[in-house]
Amino acid sequence: MMKIGFLGAGKMAQALANGFLAAGLTKGDHIVASCAPKDVNDIRTFQDLGATAVTNNVVPVEKSEVLFIAVKPAVVSRVLADIAPVITPNHLLLSIAMGITVKNIEKKLPPKTRVIRVMPNTPALVQSAASVFTCGSAILPDDRSTATKLLKAVGTCEEVPESYLDPITALSGSGPAYIYVTIEALADGGVKMGLPRDLAYRLAAQTVLGASRMVLETKVHPGELKDNVTSPAGTTIAGLHVLEQYRLRAAFIGAVEAATNRSLQLSKGVSS
Incomplete structure (x- = not known):
């Protein structure tokens, strides 16, 4: 003890x-x-x-x-x-x-x-x-x-x-906030298309949890896991096309970069 x-x-x-x-x-x-x-x-x-x-x-x-x-x-x-x-x-x-x-x-x-x-x-x-x-x-x-x-x-x-x-602070320290926004946005999409709000939140959160466990437990590259869900001319590729149009990847990369730079600024301030 x-x-x-x-x-x-x-x-x-x-x-x-x-x-x-x-x-x-x-x-x-x-x-x-x-x-x-x-x-x-x-x-x-x-x-x-x-x-x-x-x-x-x-x-x-x-x-x-x-x-x-x-x-x-x-x-x-x-x-x-x-x-x-x-x-x-x-x-x-x-x-x-x-x-x-x-x-x-x-x-x-x-x-x-x-x-x-x-x-x-x-x-x-x-x-x-x-x-x-x-x-x-x-x-x-x-x-x-x-x-x-x-x-x-x-x-x-x-x-x-x-x-x-500092980059870890930006990635995993601030990262939960990025994922909460993602869950909220996915649920909003479900609500827009007619799902009840509470059901949409449960499904969105469980989907993020399940996808995360797939990456961690299968050790398969996320890109390959994405491809496994994406059928030719199917629903997933239609959704992915919109995410690419709105530069989702660039937004996440930019968020980690901005948060890292802010962490560096704060570190200098509290250490001085």
Whole structure:
């Protein structure tokens, strides 16, 4: 049973805590979360898990072996200043704060602090996150496996170079929003053609889920899977023709590019 602390108790921290509990990696009384006194809903959520919720950042460090920085980027420097006097080489620190580099965290904490930077996404709320992580300079041999075990409790995870983090933020971090818009648009099309709204949403969402599983589980190239659905002179090719006319592919590529550039701008701002 890991002793886990959260510095920040918002939605992502709550999702991670729920995933760790469901996977049997910890139990409620082994979790401590810190948050502002005004965040009464977050406090109550952690208490409902059987965890301890406090209003200072030192207690989670003192009570835990694994710590998650789960606050907004603008608050990270203050949190690091709070914990610097009490963190030790016995702690493993995982940061999910967007745009804060490993080096930026390490330089504000004592030497030999074990730091891993993590980029999850919001489907962690339903144990379907696509997470990645990158390791700092002082990690121990078992730290990678610990991070992997924790992140796989809420979805999938891969280790990547830190230089990938901005495009990954744009792709899988922002990506759920692109897919929600896609589901909404598909459902709108169904409604336009006479389907009830609730049925159209269910069918659109299940179609996206099923197509995603086909890519992941069959390991067949998406283009080949697309071809398998596309009969000569059929309905699918008629629909695909319209998507090509409206440059759907270019729109998605452009969205990832724009979000990457914005992530780079934000990273420079919070690291300076």
